[in-house]
Structures are given as C-alpha cells and as structure tokens.
Amino acid sequence: MAEKVMVKGNEAMGEAAVRSGCRLYFGYPITPQSEFTEYMARRLPEVNGTFLQSESEVSAVNMIYGAAATGTRVMTSTSSPGFSLMQEGVSYIAGAELPCVFVNVVRGGPGLGDIQPAQSDYFQATKGGGHGDYHMIVLAPGTIQESVDLIKKGFDLADKYRNPVMILTDGMLGQMMEPVEFPEFVEPDDLPTHSDWALKNAEGENARIVRAFNIDPVELEELNIAYQKKYRKITENEIIYKEYFMDDAEYMFVGYGTMGRILISVIKEAREQGIKIGLFRPISLWPFPYKELKKASEGKKAIIDIEMSEGQMIEDVKLAIEDSSRIHFYGRSGGIIPEPNEILDVMNKIIGGDNNV
Amino acid sequence: MSKTILFKRPDALTDRELTYCPGCHHGIVHRIVAEVIDELGIRDETVNIAPVGCSVFANDFFDTHGIGAAHGRAPAVATGVKRARPDSIVFTYQGDGDLAAIGTAEIVHAANRGERITTIFINNAIYGMTGGQMAPTSLLGMKTTTSPYGRDARREGYPLHVSELLKETAGIAYLERVAVSSPQEVIKAKKAIKKAFLAQINDIGFGMVEVLSTCPTNWGLDPVESISYLNDKLKKEYPLGLFVDKVGDMK
Structure with missing residues (x-):
C-alpha cells in the first residue's frame, strides 16, 4: 500500500488523472480550480503528456471533442462560469458518444457570482445543461481521497459507456488539504484502444465519421433511443451512494459532496443530544439513487435535505420519496457554507414540528 | 482490349452525390483538395473536420476519417485531434460564416499557435445553408436577407479581411487567397492547397488557403453571372495573392 501524503484537492485530482493514464489536458484558468490547470501544465510533460492552455473554455471543450474522437484519454477542469461555456461541446460529445472527464470545482453563481464554494450547478450537471436529450455521468466526492478515487472511476466509466463524465466538486474540496493515498499508475498502453470506433490511422480501411449530426429525423430518433438504452444500463449498474448512522435512525439528512461531510459532524453532535438521525449521501448524482433513497427513507419521521444552493437536488429527493409531507429543505447560497450549529438549529425546529424552516 | 483511364474521381472523394447547388464552387474545391490528398498519399492518416454551413456534409464526401464540428469550432477540434495524434494530417473546411463570424477566436488562436493543421476557407461573402444572410465578409451595399x-x-461594419488579419500571426506557415473561376485559377488554387498541407506535413506551421467562391442561389444570379460578380466585385474587395509562404519550393 502506498503511503498517505498531504495534498490540496485540485492537485490531488490532477495527479489522480495522470495515474489513471490521462496524458492530455486542455483547459483555461479559472478560480477556484486554477491549481489544477497549473499542476497539469508542469506534471504532464514529465510523463510525455500534452498540456495546452486554450483561448477559452469554448475552445477547450472542442479540443477535448477532437482528442476524444481519437480514443485517447482526455480531460479538463473548470469552475461554474467556465463549464457554462463548455455546454455546447458537451452536447456534441454526448451525441458523438465520446469518453472524457470534466471536473467542475463549483463556485457561487449566477453570472460571475463569486469564488466561494457552492452546489448551485446541480441542475446544470444532472439535467443536461446543453441542448438535446443527453446525460453526463455525474459523480460528487465528499473528501479528497474520494475525489482521487472518483477520477479513476470516472475515466473507467467514460470508456466503458463512451460517455462524458463529470466530477462535480466545489471550491472547498478543491482548495483544502487532506491526507491522500494515490492509486497505482495505469500506463496509457494498457488502456482500452477503442479500435472499433476511434479515429486512428485508417490503414486502407473504410473511413469513419465522428459527429452528433443526422439530418434524417427517423434516424436521429433511433440514435436517441439508443442513447436512452445506454442511459438505462448506466442507471441499472452505476448508482453510488453511502449511508451513515442509519441502523437506528428515526430521522434522516440527505446531502452530497462537501455538505455530506459537514452533516456527519452535525449528526455526531445530534446523537450526543439523543437525537437518532442518519445521513444518505448520493455520490452518483446522475444516475440518481432514487430507489435506494426511497428505501432508506422508509419509516423516517423527517427527511431533511441540506444543500449549498437554494434547492436543486431537493427536486430529485422529492421524486424519490414522493411523500413530500416528511421532506424538508434548508440551503445557503452565494458561496456561504451552512455551519453545523446552524443546521442543528434547523434540525431541532423541524423535529419540534416547526414548519417555517 | 486495354482501357486507359484519362479522368476519374479522386480516391479521397466518396461516390456520394454532392449536395451543392449548380454553379457553386464547393464541388471544385472538394475535388482539388481530394486530388492533393491522393498526390501526397496521406488518405489513411487524414482527418477532415467539417463545419456547420453548406459543407456540413463534407464528412460524407471526403473518403478520409472525419469529425463534424460545432459552428466555428473546427480549428479547436482539429487541434484536439492533432495534439492527441501528432502523426495525423488534419484539415478543416470552413465557410465565411463559420470561420469569419462565430469562429474568429478559434481560427486566430490556432493560426497563432502555429497549429500543425490546414484550413480551407471558402469565402462567398454570404451565409448559404441558412438562406442568404449577411456574413462579416459581405460587401458594402450587398443585399442579403438580413x-x-x-x-x-x-x-453593420465593413467586410472582414480574414487573411490580411491572420498574415500578421507568427504561427502561419502558408497563407494565400485564390479563386477557382477559370482553369488557370484552379491549377493555382491546387498548388496553394498542396503547400498549405505541406506546411503541416513538414512541421513548419499553420496553413490556410482562402478560396473566393460563388453562391449563385443566394446571390440571385445564374452560374455565369456569378463568376462575373466574383471577378468584378469580390476580387476588388478581396484581392488574390500570396500572403505568407514559409514552405518554399515543393519537391
């Protein structure tokens, strides 16, 4: 086993990408993820990789589109306004069914917003964002170790399903330091070659076309049906979530990413006060663990969803649990992170029957 | 009995029927690009990047690997291919709406990086596919649907001279503005296109050829009148000429 090292979240994810065999990075600087871009600029040349700073996020995503069409592992990292600019390209990448990984270190919005951590890009990440009926696989880590593990997992899922993957994290996890154990190196030569579709040397064989374009509505619908079939397969096989303190829980929090880890502190405090509350933390935000969340919610007196947004994942929580009378929401936005005591107060009010939370 | 083939479709073109209007110059340019690919023997390593516009179907016409790019983004897509597979030969085929309006950032920076790609830039001073709207390259006084x-x-500002802008970027290895409205011009255009590919193949820099072309349908002229319009009006605004040649003599 490798030893643990203290690393900043953004740099840890960069190293994890290199160890996952990624040798291509196209990106554009933006706070609070610029350390990621800088890390790749100095790290990739050490492993004969290629780093290119693009003229915009619009160009970065299209460079990724071209590189991914050759079947080469490729990625970028960005933050909220930057990912908004990438939406067009993500739609093309999803339509052309190309594997690649995006890391979104989310900051407060809308607009230029600020540079503090937020979870207000949940809708954009999980509900499409760009045009057309498509989905990215969206994975939300709660620790830096998990960020590292999900980068590797993200590349593997992207290859397995020929689908773009997003690691949805935030400025807190990007900027903080934690001890991390890195995975072993995967050599690019050992990665899937995608020889059945990628644009390698044609060697006299038929030419291949990679695109998200079909002028015939009948054929385009068939393509869409095929995408949906793939999305169902992903939904059946790739749900990830974690439960904490659920064995005897009478109440339940729901929270993802940074919020999930804060809720664990809240729960420890609540249990000292004698309140039996647990946590359901979705890790795959798309596909969302609807069935698993519904099952976890059975018999719970109250389900409290806490987000660093004005309420986005809450819509999926309601879709999952259906019985909205038991579901409560509390969120802070604009880059404000709810504090444990603040959440304890909210929890106590809800448990006490105060519906004005 | 032995037969001698005097004229045939270039290997780098498929047998698909072209979707271009009668009198449009896309077909001529497609043919000479394909002839250059044949002559350089680069079909297997070539990737064509089709734009959005009339040549959105270019992927179907060139018998090389191809990628369909978003509007204006072909140079960025080409960059991604080339950086991932430096042994590939990558060219973009873009109209003036694609390259000179929505895609100005991508073309300027690809050229300035000296990206080892080739761009064929079709300038007919109008949007074709969407039905004859004004382009940044449209002439002053020109009537279009917008x-x-x-x-x-x-x-609406002035006709945008893309080649004159790009010639100042140090990454350019070959840049010429040509036309294909006479046999002599076709021969010259083909030489220019070959050099723009050699700029890439010989690892010198970015190569681009701007081809002044007709759009009879949206100009509201017949094919012959269109050639007169191109010769009398377009060439006056956009004089033909060589801007940059770091390729030197072709061997």
Whole structure:
C-alpha cells in the first residue's frame, strides 16, 4: 500500500488523472480550480503528456471533442462560469458518444457570482445543461481521497459507456488539504484502444465519421433511443451512494459532496443530544439513487435535505420519496457554507414540528 | 482490349452525390483538395473536420476519417485531434460564416499557435445553408436577407479581411487567397492547397488557403453571372495573392 501524503484537492485530482493514464489536458484558468490547470501544465510533460492552455473554455471543450474522437484519454477542469461555456461541446460529445472527464470545482453563481464554494450547478450537471436529450455521468466526492478515487472511476466509466463524465466538486474540496493515498499508475498502453470506433490511422480501411449530426429525423430518433438504452444500463449498474448512522435512525439528512461531510459532524453532535438521525449521501448524482433513497427513507419521521444552493437536488429527493409531507429543505447560497450549529438549529425546529424552516 | 483511364474521381472523394447547388464552387474545391490528398498519399492518416454551413456534409464526401464540428469550432477540434495524434494530417473546411463570424477566436488562436493543421476557407461573402444572410465578409451595399437594404458600414461594419488579419500571426506557415473561376485559377488554387498541407506535413506551421467562391442561389444570379460578380466585385474587395509562404519550393 502506498503511503498517505498531504495534498490540496485540485492537485490531488490532477495527479489522480495522470495515474489513471490521462496524458492530455486542455483547459483555461479559472478560480477556484486554477491549481489544477497549473499542476497539469508542469506534471504532464514529465510523463510525455500534452498540456495546452486554450483561448477559452469554448475552445477547450472542442479540443477535448477532437482528442476524444481519437480514443485517447482526455480531460479538463473548470469552475461554474467556465463549464457554462463548455455546454455546447458537451452536447456534441454526448451525441458523438465520446469518453472524457470534466471536473467542475463549483463556485457561487449566477453570472460571475463569486469564488466561494457552492452546489448551485446541480441542475446544470444532472439535467443536461446543453441542448438535446443527453446525460453526463455525474459523480460528487465528499473528501479528497474520494475525489482521487472518483477520477479513476470516472475515466473507467467514460470508456466503458463512451460517455462524458463529470466530477462535480466545489471550491472547498478543491482548495483544502487532506491526507491522500494515490492509486497505482495505469500506463496509457494498457488502456482500452477503442479500435472499433476511434479515429486512428485508417490503414486502407473504410473511413469513419465522428459527429452528433443526422439530418434524417427517423434516424436521429433511433440514435436517441439508443442513447436512452445506454442511459438505462448506466442507471441499472452505476448508482453510488453511502449511508451513515442509519441502523437506528428515526430521522434522516440527505446531502452530497462537501455538505455530506459537514452533516456527519452535525449528526455526531445530534446523537450526543439523543437525537437518532442518519445521513444518505448520493455520490452518483446522475444516475440518481432514487430507489435506494426511497428505501432508506422508509419509516423516517423527517427527511431533511441540506444543500449549498437554494434547492436543486431537493427536486430529485422529492421524486424519490414522493411523500413530500416528511421532506424538508434548508440551503445557503452565494458561496456561504451552512455551519453545523446552524443546521442543528434547523434540525431541532423541524423535529419540534416547526414548519417555517 | 486495354482501357486507359484519362479522368476519374479522386480516391479521397466518396461516390456520394454532392449536395451543392449548380454553379457553386464547393464541388471544385472538394475535388482539388481530394486530388492533393491522393498526390501526397496521406488518405489513411487524414482527418477532415467539417463545419456547420453548406459543407456540413463534407464528412460524407471526403473518403478520409472525419469529425463534424460545432459552428466555428473546427480549428479547436482539429487541434484536439492533432495534439492527441501528432502523426495525423488534419484539415478543416470552413465557410465565411463559420470561420469569419462565430469562429474568429478559434481560427486566430490556432493560426497563432502555429497549429500543425490546414484550413480551407471558402469565402462567398454570404451565409448559404441558412438562406442568404449577411456574413462579416459581405460587401458594402450587398443585399442579403438580413441586410435587405444593402450592407451599410455605419450599421453593420465593413467586410472582414480574414487573411490580411491572420498574415500578421507568427504561427502561419502558408497563407494565400485564390479563386477557382477559370482553369488557370484552379491549377493555382491546387498548388496553394498542396503547400498549405505541406506546411503541416513538414512541421513548419499553420496553413490556410482562402478560396473566393460563388453562391449563385443566394446571390440571385445564374452560374455565369456569378463568376462575373466574383471577378468584378469580390476580387476588388478581396484581392488574390500570396500572403505568407514559409514552405518554399515543393519537391
């Protein structure tokens, strides 16, 4: 086993990408993820990789589109306004069914917003964002170790399903330091070659076309049906979530990413006060663990969803649990992170029957 | 009996029927690009990047690997291919709406990086596919569906001279503006296109050829009148000529 090292979240994810065999990075600087871009600029040349700073996020995503069409592992990292600019390209990448990984270190919005951590890009990440009926696989880590593990997992899922993957994290996890154990190196030569579709040397064989374009509505619908079939397969096989303190829980929090880890502190405090509350933390935000969340919610007196947004994942929580009378929401936005005591107060009010939370 | 083939379709073109209008110059340019690919023997390593516009179907016409790019983004897509597979030969085929309007950032920076790609830039001073709207390259006074009273400099600015802008970027290895409205011009255009590919193949830099072309349908002229319009009006605004040649003599 490798030893643990203290690393900043953004740099840890960069190293994890290199160890996952990624040798291509196209990106554009933006706070609070610029350390990621800088890390790749100095790290990739050490492993004969290629780093290119693009003229915009619009160009970065299209460079990724071209590189991914050759079947080469490729990625970028960005933050909220930057990912908004990438939406067009993500739609093309999803339509052309190309594997690649995006890391979104989310900051407060809308607009230029600020540079503090937020979870207000949940809708954009999980509900499409760009045009057309498509989905990215969206994975939300709660620790830096998990960020590292999900980068590797993200590349593997992207290859397995020929689908773009997003690691949805935030400025807190990007900027903080934690001890991390890195995975072993995967050599690019050992990665899937995608020889059945990628644009390698044609060697006299038929030419291949990679695109998200079909002028015939009948054929385009068939393509869409095929995408949906793939999305169902992903939904059946790739749900990830974690439960904490659920064995005897009478109440339940729901929270993802940074919020999930804060809720664990809240729960420890609540249990000292004698309140039996647990946590359901979705890790795959798309596909969302609807069935698993519904099952976890059975018999719970109250389900409290806490987000660093004005309420986005809450819509999926309601879709999952259906019985909205038991579901409560509390969120802070604009880059404000709810504090444990603040959440304890909210929890106590809800448990006490105060519906004005 | 032995047969001698005197004329045939270039290997780098498929047998698909072209979707271009009668009198449009896309077909000629497709043919000479394909002939250059054949002559350089680069079909297997070539990737064509099709734009959005009339040549959105170019992927179907060139018998090389191809990628369909988003509007204006072909140079960025080409960059991604080339950086991932430096042994590939990558060219973009873009119209003036694609390259000179929505895609100005991508073309300027690809050229300035000296990206080892080649761009074929078709300038007919109008949007074709969407039905004859004004382009940044439209001539002053030109009537289009979005400049129905004629392009007015005060309102819509001036015809954009892309090649004159790009020639100042140090990454350019070959840049020429040509036309294909006579046999002599076709021969010259083909030489230019070959050099623009050699700029890439010989690892010198970015290569681009701007081809002044007709759009009879949206100009509202017949094919012969269109050639006169191109010769009398377009060439006056956009004089033919060689801007940059770091390739030197072709061997």
